[in-house]
Amino acid sequence: MRLRRTDGEYRWFLVRTVPLRDEQGNIVEWYGTEYRYEHQKKAEEALRETQALLARVARVSIVGELTASIATK
Numbered sequence: 236m237r238l239r240r241t242d243g244e245y246r247w248f249l250v251r252t253v254p255l256r257d258e259q260g261n262i263v264e265w266y267g268t269e270y271r272y273e274h275q276k277k278a279e280e281a282l283r284e285t286q287a288l289l290a291r292v293a294r295v296s297i298v299g300e301l302t303a304s305i306a307t308k
Contacts, residue, residue: 247276 237245253265 245269247273 236250237247249270249272250267251269252265254262255264255266257263268287
């Protein structure tokens with residue numbers, strides 16, 4: 236989940252929760268853990284940006300090769 240701090244900046248967390256139930260199945264308490272993984276999210280975004288850039292470069296390269304092959308005919 237993404238939570239916003241009081242200064243407006245967002246932080247990413249992985250949250251897991253499990254209820255503690257009584258004999259009738261009613262929830263008595265919740266137990267949970269959270270793991271902050273904003274660095275991983277930033278790395279994933281950087282990877283997506285790099286992949287998009289490489290895809291654009293590959294398209295430009297293909298157009299260049301196609302243009303060169305047409306020009307030589």
